[in-house]
Amino acid sequence: MYVYRPHDKQLLSERVAQFRDQTRRYLDGQLSNDEFLPLRLQNGLYIQRYAPMLRVSVPYGMLSSTQLRMLGRIAREWDKGYAHVSTRQNIQYNWPDLEDVPDILAALAEVEMHAIQTSGNCIRNVTTDEFAGINAAEIEDPRPWCEIIRQWATFNPEFAYLPRKFKIAVNAVPDADPALIGVHDIGVQVVHRDGETGFRVLAGGGLGRTPMVGEVIGDFVPWPHLLSYLEAILRVYNKYGNRDNKYKARIKILVKALGAEKFRALTEAEFAELKDGPMTLTADEVDTMRGHFSTPAYDTALGQRPAALEEALASNKAFNRWFHTNVTAHRQPGYAAVTLTLKKTGRAPGDITDEELDAVADLAETYSFAEARTTHQQNIVLGDVRQDQLFPLWEKLDALGFATPNLKLLTDMIACPGGDFCSLANAKSIPIAEAIQRHFDDMDYLHDLGPIDVNISGCMNACGHHHIGHIGILGVDKKGREYYQITLGGRGDKVSKIGEKLGPSFDADQVVPVIARLVDLYVEQRKPDELFVDTYERLGIEPFKERAYATDH
Numbered sequence: 118m119y120v121y122r123p124h125d126k127q128l129l130s131e132r133v134a135q136f137r138d139q140t141r142r143y144l145d146g147q148l149s150n151d152e153f154l155p156l157r158l159q160n161g162l163y164i165q166r167y168a169p170m171l172r173v174s175v176p177y178g179m180l181s182s183t184q185l186r187m188l189g190r191i192a193r194e195w196d197k198g199y200a201h202v203s204t205r206q207n208i209q210y211n212w213p214d215l216e217d218v219p220d221i222l223a224a225l226a227e228v229e230m231h232a233i234q235t236s237g238n239c240i241r242n243v244t245t246d247e248f249a250g251i252n253a254a255e256i257e258d259p260r261p262w263c264e265i266i267r268q269w270a271t272f273n274p275e276f277a278y279l280p281r282k283f284k285i286a287v288n289a290v291p292d293a294d295p296a297l298i299g300v301h302d303i304g305v306q307v308v309h310r311d312g313e314t315g316f317r318v319l320a321g322g323g324l325g326r327t328p329m330v331g332e333v334i335g336d337f338v339p340w341p342h343l344l345s346y347l348e349a350i351l352r353v354y355n356k357y358g359n360r361d362n363k364y365k366a367r368i369k370i371l372v373k374a375l376g377a378e379k380f381r382a383l384t385e386a387e388f389a390e391l392k393d394g395p396m397t398l399t400a401d402e403v404d405t406m407r408g409h410f411s412t413p414a415y416d417t418a419l420g421q422r423p424a425a426l427e428e429a430l431a432s433n434k435a436f437n438r439w440f441h442t443n444v445t446a447h448r449q450p451g452y453a454a455v456t457l458t459l460k461k462t463g464r465a466p467g468d469i470t471d472e473e474l475d476a477v478a479d480l481a482e483t484y485s486f487a488e489a490r491t492t493h494q495q496n497i498v499l500g501d502v503r504q505d506q507l508f509p510l511w512e513k514l515d516a517l518g519f520a521t522p523n524l525k526l527l528t529d530m531i532a533c534p535g536g537d538f539c540s541l542a543n544a545k546s547i548p549i550a551e552a553i554q555r556h557f558d559d560m561d562y563l564h565d566l567g568p569i570d571v572n573i574s575g576c577m578n579a580c581g582h583h584h585i586g587h588i589g590i591l592g593v594d595k596k597g598r599e600y601y602q603i604t605l606g607g608r609g610d611k612v613s614k615i616g617e618k619l620g621p622s623f624d625a626d627q628v629v630p631v632i633a634r635l636v637d638l639y640v641e642q643r644k645p646d647e648l649f650v651d652t653y654e655r656l657g658i659e660p661f662k663e664r665a666y667a668t669d670h
């Protein structure tokens with residue numbers, strides 16, 4: 118994990134002092150709402166339906182146990198006892214009092230965290246695969262590249278006033294996209310060519326209004342030029358991006374309007390100016406950064422599948438099921454990654470209480486080198502668990518209610534806060550998630566169905582990633598009433614693909630029966646081992662449409 122240097126710490130404490138003063142002046146009436154707005158946004162603070170919302174940055178989703186405990190303390194002392202894991206791996210607080218925010222930021226700074234660049238028209242938190250560094254399929258650890266990008270982007274004055282917010286993700290797994298780079302403003306794919314590291318760079322992806330998959334702009338950017346190349350893309354965006362209309366301001370609209378070829382040519386022209394300049398990375402710098410992500414002290418004497426694990430798998434059915442659902446292979450023999458699904462029925466997906474944050478910190482210390490990771494599916498991962506410790510860990514997770522074996526299954530939903538908290542919402546999303554979870558409560562049936570991503574957003578901003586859900590649910594408003602539009606066939610796994618609209622939207626009470634009918638059709642039509650989304654791709658939308666709107670079914 119990246120450990121702050123003295124100047125990083127100084128930067129944060131100066132920022133906290135500055136915001137404390139700005140907040141004081143606002144509360145004293147010396148700053149108007151309009152004057153305070155950009156200042157609070159620069160510190161991750163939105164004003165929402167009922168209260169401010171504070172978004173805390175979690176670079177590439179990595180958290181130490183000390184940070185987890187601080188997040189728990191903040192939830193307890195300054196919020197309503199819980200925090201929320203967002204689809205960009207950040208942590209959000211829904212109920213802080215404005216006057217407490219400087220204290221919260223000071224508490225965060227104590228553990229090397231902040232809320233800088235988590236909102237506003239700037240480069241946001243850089244994300245990657247939640248299994249970065251432990252995924253056997255990746256060609257190298259993407260996190261040092263994320264950290265290099267993060268340091269370049271933080272307080273970069275040239276990119277402090279972009280036309281719109283900007284999201285960068287890095288993926289180092291070939292033939293799969295666990296970081297969802299296809300739907301980011303810039304997606305960076307780590308590739309090796311002739312023994313050299315380089316990057317395939319995509320630009321112009323994004324969800325929200327007008328969802329799009331990014332276009333390849335740089336086919337192979339050698340590693341020393343990563344920052345110069347990214348800077349070239351951002352310059353083109355800064356120069357030509359639309360600043361008149363917020364809805365046309367994202368880079369995806371620019372790439373689409375110019376066409377990938379023109380955009381590439383403009384980028385190459387900027388890159389020619391920047392190449393070999395001061396931003397060129399050196400082997401020393403990259404090595405130093407890699408040093409921050411050194412391998413934990415694994416026991417290298419361990420082999421695969423210890424006897425203790427085999428025995429537990431053979432003797433305990435519930436553990437066996439959880440192992441096959443929520444445990445992921447690890448590149449280090451004898452270790453595994455464990456996902457805790459934060460999807461308890463009756464609670465908003467991604468919510469975690471202060472006590473649970475403390476408990477996860479304890480478990481991370483006992484079982485996982487004192488580290489955990491947040492995921493874009495709003496879950497938490499303990500990344501480095503010895504396989505012979507999986508059974509005792511599972512027992513503890515079970516007692517905490519974190520061992521529901523539903524990772525990637527239909528009830529492991531992504532959902533935005535929707536109308537319950539968000540002032541932009543057209544409809545509620547949390548009660549829809551809950552209704553689906555209550556209906557599909559038979560674990561055997563869920564396992565039989567296999568992986569199905571259900572993603573729910575309360576409006577077209579798509580915080581809940583509905584476009585890339587195998588089943589997407591979007592809240593829409595028609596004359597003051599809440600309806601739900603279903604999309605099918607979206608995906609964010611091997612490739613990013615935007616789902617297709619099924620047809621007219623449904624009443625809230627129709628969502629569960631419609632999903633049940635779509636799933637029934639899948640069960641009737643699937644080939645052995647075929648996923649829901651693959652059956653959908655094979656059959657096309659028509660039979661699903663027919664079934665969803667069938668009245669005699």
Ligand code: HEM
Nearest residue numbers: 170203204205323324325532533534538539541578579580
């Ligand atoms: C309650 C406060 C929130 C507000 C006011 C808010 C606002 C927005 C807005 C305005 C957009 C659209 C931006 C655009 O036009 O491109 C957006 C997109 C997004 N938001 Fe939120 N959001 C909130 C909460 C969340 C939460 C809780 C999550 C995660 C669960 C989230 C994650 C995202 C993501 C991933 C996008 C995707 C947009 C893209 O890729 O283009 N937001 N949000």
Ligand code: SF4
Nearest residue numbers: 533539542575576580
């Ligand atoms: S999708 Fe819409 S309703 Fe949901 S959090 Fe985002 S802005 Fe709010």
